[in-house]
Amino acid sequence: MQVGGLQITRSRKKPRVNRRTAIVDIGSNSIRLVVYQGPARVPAILFNEKVMAGLGKNLAATGAIGDDSMALAVQALERFYRLCIQMDVDSIKCFATAAVRDASNGKDLIKAASNIGFDTKVLRGEEEAELAGLGVISAMPGARGIVGDLGGGSLELAMIEKGKVLERYSFPLGVLRVADLRAKGKDKLKRQVRKMLKKTGWDKNAQDLPFYLVGGSWRSLARLDMFDSGYPLPVIHHYEMKPERARRLVRQLARMNKAKLRAVPGLSTSRIPTLDDAAWLLSFIIRYLGSSTMIVSAYGVREGLLYQNVSKPESKRDPLLLATEESGAAQARFPANSKLLGKWIAPIFAEDPSEWQRIRQAACNLGDVAWRANPNFRAERGLVMGLHGNWVGITGAERELLGQTLFTSFGGGNNIFPGGGKLASSEATQRAICWGLAMRLGQRLSGGTRNPLEQTQLRKIDGRLEIIMAADLRDLYGDAVAKRHVQLAHMLDLEPVLVTE
Template identity: 50%
Template sequence: MSVTNILFGNSTPKAETDDHPRTGIIDIGSNSIRLVVYQGPPRLPAIRFNEKVLAGLGRGLAATGAIEKSALKTARVALARFAAVAKEMECSTLRTVATAAVRDAKNGGELIAAAEQLGLKVETLSGEQEASAAGYGVLSAIPEADGIVGDLGGGSLELVRVRRGKIEDRVSFPLGVLRIGPIRAKRGKVLARYVARLVREAGWTAKGQGLPLYLVGGSWRALARLDMELSDYPLPIIHQYSMSAATVTRLSRTIPQLSKPRLKAIPGLSSGRTATLADAAALLGVLMRQLGSRTTVVSAYGLREGLLYEHLKPADRALDPLIVAAREEGRLLGRFPEHGDLLDRWIAPLFATELPAMARIRHTACLLADVGWRANPEFRAERGVEVALHGNWVAIDAPGRGMLAQALYTSLGGDLAAADPVGRLAPPAAVKSATAWGLAMRLGQRMSGGLAGPLKRSSLADDGVSLTLTLRSDDRGLYGEAVERRHAALAAALSRRPLLALA
């Protein structure tokens, strides 16, 4: 997913062309109703609009079997607004889906009828469909995911086994976060016994032994947000944040001791989620023990993104979402479309022995090499760090973001020291490699003037002694003082001597 486009001074990024239509999804969940509008490359479209209303359709459902009248009223207002917004945004496709609360409530048909009066065609997803969508959502953002996806909604919990880019087993339980409170109120080990029985009868006991549990759903994301605050985590990005079983246990003990003002002060923690934090933590701890999972990985992507991903062609699914998003961002913000890929190929000979995972981050950095050129020159390096660390990227972990930030920081004129907080995210050796990438990118940018031709007509080589920049004879004039300095800086970082060759 592309990082949010940013205004640079009085200039704006190039307008997005109309070749990517807008797609909207209205998700009628048990806890919230949300409209998300997407636009961009099919493999990973950017979010253009995102709004939710905490309607609480699943509140009281376990006791009465029906959606409360006040919740229905809130839902009708929300759906009317979302239908109007989607129309104004000219969505080419608008899909409305409903999950556990509408599926299970005896008066769920009332809400469906109200939606249809607004021109919305509601698909009531089965538990299996809901589970599949959650699994595909995680795979869309973490293609290498191998473990159990747990999607905690207000009315249900879906578990999905994902491996090698595919969905295997799936199951849905009546364990939504709005149902946990009444169970826990009975005290003792009622919740643990209840969850153990459901998991055992479904044949899922120890199914996640030694595998990560991928967390989907607002309540579990809120739990991760709380842990990030309590642990002073340096990167406020929830996607691919990890918590161990011991951390979950600690959170379960800590939450009851936190005051409402303390919880309210936590950035990014919705007040609507604080009331269910303890229940979400309790369920997660029990579930991890039953599945045998020792760690969790948070996914910012879930059901809605899964609905988009599952309809992609196999060739589109196979694309790397990080590269797709970075290439699109480079297209929007850069000076010429093919620049990032050209720059990566130009500097690649210097890093031929790097592992594919490192080369992938380097490629991403090159695709984003132009993101700071519109910024105030005094803050271009900082802009690169901001884009790398805070961009809405997927399929990249915290150390990877740190390397990406360091490469952009160096290439955009920052010094050779680790940019804050890169040193707390990536190990020293990784920071050193990223700094070298940045210096190579900076040389390519300066020598070419941001143009394609000079990169296509020149080359870099490293023979272990000299770092050779080869130019055509008629391009000798490109090797000015500024280029010579950048050539020398890169050579020094690689412990080589700079050499200019003319062909």
């Protein structure tokens, strides 16, 4: 058994189709274990645990990792290695960042990790910035702008465009170090930010570009902003904030006590002590860069590490369509016909823009995920899958459309789902209802199987919504199918017509 970076080979009667990869992230603030399984492009998370070891909290004063933090880190690593064995992972990747990189006794922790079984790579700052950029690209293939990954000991910045990471920088501006700068006066932090960012040369060519937020402290700030703005979804990924919100968060935190912060849904209490420092740093950076917007990424260095090892053809695959296809196939009643269902309904939505087409196909990929639920709750199951699924490559408004389509497809009727219609436009929402009705028709006609969809056709022509089939297949057009045909036709202001040939 090889360990660390590491291939752990175990005897199995059959090789596992979806490999399990464990990543251990030894950060300056927290140490985390994440176990992934599934397609290399968008693996699902099987397990996720962090320990707030605070390796970097004493660096400014002593230059070393404190004894308590060291002990907590070793204890966490011992548990994590044991869990990797129990979960029968295929490989473990372990890396450390700024605290271990900078601490005088960082090598002691690496040695302890090695004794446990981890082959740990200490990332250089530029490597960390590269991986953060790749993580954002993995989750948002069309991303263009600056990635900011705020850790406990350092701040990494990367310019990304057209699926590539361009310039990369690392600065000793981790959230655990900001407090010391602020203690010397607000202007001290501002001057330090200006001095460091000036090295990037981005004061001109970064104007009006998005700023992508990576790291637990900034994600926690976004949680607070979601709560403050009444955002209708609990999903942090792709949450977007206007640049002026950064300064507003500074003012808001000045008025809030810890009790109020603990009441914010999804906000980790372990992040509360550093929120104020993270907000001040963000406000200075956004102002200096002149960013057009702030967008939160759930993906970062760990996912960038996975993406780095994906083949070029695989890296070009749409992460949303791949993930929904994989999830849908795992829960389908029969061999998955999601692509066929999407192809069957596509002709009547030919005028849909490309960004709508991919959401429609994602819904078709999930078109059979709720059949195990009680019939009275299938619509709700579909809605939850679309709205709250662990998808990337999708905005909040697009999540609404995906949820609406599945809600309708699984029997939610022609109405907007409860609480819906807040992010997506009215036009798009009505379209999603039509997609759901079309899926519902196709699923009823075919019974979820392939042949009826292959042997029939749905067509919109001259004010009619036609189902075309051979005469000897006429028995497929039962009363339930006819009702769904009529329902869809009326939503599209068309006349339902059955054509037999």
